[in-house]
Amino acid sequence: MDPAEFRRHGHALVDWVADYMERVASLPVTPDVEPGDIAARLPLRPPEEPEPFEAILRDLDEIVMPGITHWQSPGWFAYFPANVSGPGILGELASAGLGVQGMLWATSPACTEIELRVVDWLVDLLGLPEHFKMAVGPGGGSIQVSASDSTHLMHVVARHRSAAPADRLVAYGSSQAHFSVQRGARVAGFGHVRKVATDERHALDPGALEAAIEADVADGLVPAIVTSAVGTTGTGAVDPIGAIGAIAEAHGLWHHVDAAWAGSAMVLPEQRVHQAGVERVDSYTFNPHKWLFTNFDCNVLWVADRAPLGAALSDTAAIMRNPASESGAVVDLRDWQLPLGRRFRALKLWWVLRSYGARGLRHHVGEHLRLAGELAERVSEHPRLEHAAPTSFALVNLRHADGDEATDRLAAAINASGHSHVTASTIDERSYIRVSIGQTWTTAEHVDRLWTTIEENA
C-alpha cells in the first residue's frame, strides 16, 4: 500500500470510524453469535494472493461487526469502562504512523520526554505526592500495559528486595482485591497469598491484616507486600490506605495501591479523601484507559522511590549501549518495565489531556458521578430494589428484594434490552447487578433508558 493508497483507504476508514461513533448507541450492545460463528467465516488457510483493501474493509462490516461487543456504547454499564475518545483514537493513529520504539531515550527522545512530562502532569491532576514526579524525585512514573502488569511488577520488586526465598514470601490483599493481585503474586513466585477479611463495606479490615501478618511471621513466613484497592472491581470498595500503610511500614512491607478504575475520580479534589495516606505508599497504579478517555492500553505506575524497581529489572546488553544512556542524563524506559519494546503511548494521553483540559476531565467524570448518585437514589426509593453494597464513585450495586433468582432475571432482562449492558455477579454469595457508569458518551438519557428497563422488569 503506497502513500496515495494509504491516503485513500485512510480517509475511508476514518469515515467508517466516525460513522461507528454516530451509530454505536443504536446497536445492540452484545452480539448475537454462538462460539465458532465468526471463525466459520474465515478461511482455514492464509491467502496466497494479495487482497484488495476494499475487500478487507467490507469484511469489517460483514465478519467483524457481527462479533463485536460494543464497549463504546453509551449503554455500556458492564465491568468498568474501557473508554476511547476522538483524541485518544487519533493519538493511537499518529503513534502507529510514526512507529517508533521508546525502549531507550536515544531510540526516540520525544517518546520518552513527552511520556515523563505527561505522567508528571497526572500527579497534579490526581493530587498525588510531588515526590512521584520524575522531575522532583526520588520517585517517578511510566506508562505500562495494564494494571495487572504493574501489580505483578510490584510483586517482583517486593520479592527482589526481600532476602527470603520466594516460597516463604507472603502477599496480601483483601478478599475483594482484583484477581491481578493473586495472579501477580502467583506469577512472581510468591509461596503465599492472603485474602484478608473485609468489613461490612467490603473494604480491607486493617485489624485482620495485622493479625494475618503476625500469624505468618509466627509461622516463619516473610510478609513482603500488601495491595490496597481504591475502588475494588466487585463493588468499588475503598481500602483504608492510611491504616494499611501504617501496618505496612511497621512490618516492612511494600505498600502498593491499585486505583485502576477509581484513580480517574481523583481529578476531582473532593474525591481525594479516598486516597488519604497516599503520601506514604510505595507505588500507585491507575488506568487512563478505563475512565479517563484514553484508549487501551494506557496504564500508569508510580513508585515513590525508583531505586528498587531499577534494581529488580536492570541489566544492559552491548547492543543497547549509547552515549546518552551512559551519560546518565536520560531515563531509559525499558528499565521501568518487563518488556523491552514500547510504543509511543504518551501521544494519545497527551492529546486527551490537552483536548479535555483539566476542567473538561473534571466535568465529564463529575457528570458520571452525578448520574450514579441519581441512579442510587432511584434504587433507594424503589420498593423492589436494594443496594447490594454502597454506591462507590460511579458504580451502583443493586439487587432485587425477592432474592437471587429475581436479581438474575432482572440482569438478564436488562441485557436482553440490547440498549444497555450490565454485569451480573455475586457478593457474599448473593447475586447482584453492577451498574458502572462512565463510558465516554454516556449521558442522563442513557441512564434514564436503563432505569426504565429496570423499572419495567423489577
Add this chain to the structure above:
Amino acid sequence: MDPAEFRRHGHALVDWVADYMERVASLPVTPDVEPGDIAARLPLRPPEEPEPFEAILRDLDEIVMPGITHWQSPGWFAYFPANVSGPGILGELASAGLGVQGMLWATSPACTEIELRVVDWLVDLLGLPEHFKMAVGPGGGSIQVSASDSTHLMHVVARHRSAAPADRLVAYGSSQAHFSVQRGARVAGFGHVRKVATDERHALDPGALEAAIEADVADGLVPAIVTSAVGTTGTGAVDPIGAIGAIAEAHGLWHHVDAAWAGSAMVLPEQRVHQAGVERVDSYTFNPHKWLFTNFDCNVLWVADRAPLGAALSDTAAIMRNPASESGAVVDLRDWQLPLGRRFRALKLWWVLRSYGARGLRHHVGEHLRLAGELAERVSEHPRLEHAAPTSFALVNLRHADGDEATDRLAAAINASGHSHVTASTIDERSYIRVSIGQTWTTAEHVDRLWTTIEENA
C-alpha cells in the same frame, strides 16, 4: 470531540501520516536534540482549559517531530526493524475505534476468533508443527505484547511445573541470547541463569549446554528451561534447536525458541532448515512487529501443549463468570497471558496478511535477504572491510580491517550521513557494525546509498 470533528481531524491526520510516509526517506534518521530539549517545550503543569485540536496537530510538527528517531526510514539499518505498513497502521486505527476488550470470548467474540484463526494461519506461513494450531491441538498460539513477555511467561511456566524452590532453578541460554532471557529468568525468580558458551558462529554449543546441566545437577540445582535463539540479536546466530531439544528432553527441561526477528524469514520454505527440530520444542515466539509489516505491538507465542500454561496462570473471579466460558466451548485469551486486558491486535495482523498475501510476504522478505546477500558480497570483496560474523538472514556484520577505532569511526560516519542508520556494537570484545536490512520500504536504492557512504569512509 464529536463524530463530525473526529471526521475532520481524522482526515487531516491521515493526510499527515501519508505525507510522513512520502517524506520519511528524506529526513535525517536520528534527531538532533540533547536530553531535555523536547521536555523544555512542554508546560510543567497540565492545561486547565481544553485546547483546539489544530494546536495539538501543529505540535506534532513543532514538538514531536524534532525528537523522533525514524524507525520507518528506508535507511533504517539499526537494531532490527520495527515495521509498520499501510494495512498495519489502518488495522491499529480500526482497533482503536472499536475499543473492545478481548479478555474473554464473551467480551468480544470476533476479537478472540479472528486472533485464533490468524495465529493458526501463521503456523502454515512459517512451517510450524500442525499441533501448534489451536484448531488441531494440544497446543495453541496467541498474541502477546513482546517477545520479552513471552519468554518471561515461559520461564514462569517452567518454574511452575518444577517442584523445586525457585532459588534452585536454573535457566539456560547462550551467551548471545537476548537480554530478555536473563531478565525473564530474573523476573520469574530463577536462582540461576547460565550463559552457555557458543561456537565460532556464535551459536550455542550443545556440548557446553549438556556439561552445564550436568554440573548443575551435580550441585543439587534443578535445570528447568533452555531458550534457543533462531537469529540472535547480536549477529543473527542460529542455535541448533534439534540438538538442544534432545538435551532438553533427556533432562526434562522446557525448550523455548526465541525467533523474535528471524521467525519472519520462515515464510520462505528454504529458510526453514534453520528451525529444523521445531516439531519437538515446547514453545516458540516471534514478532510480526519486527519484520512482518505489522505495527508494534504484535508478538506471537505458541505452546506445543496448552495445559501447563493454563495451570501456571489460571484462576477465576466471580465477575468474569459467563455462560460461554463455563460451557468450555470457547477460549478466553486472558488465560494465555499475564495481563487481563487486551486490545484487538489481530485486526492489524489479519489485514497485513491479507493485503500482502503469502506471495507478497515471501517477495518482500526475500528481497531483504537478497539485498543482504549482495551487501555481504561487497563487504567480502572490499579490501578494508571484514565480516565480524557470518551474515545471517538479512543481518550483515562488518568491521574495518584496521581495528576497533576505524570501525567506530566508520559507524559514526554512516550515522552522521543522516540518510542511513546502523548499530555499533561489540562481539568478542571487538567493535563491529550491524547492518540489519528489513524496513518495510527499504529497496536496493537505499542499500546502495548506504554502501556508497561505507565506501567513502572505509
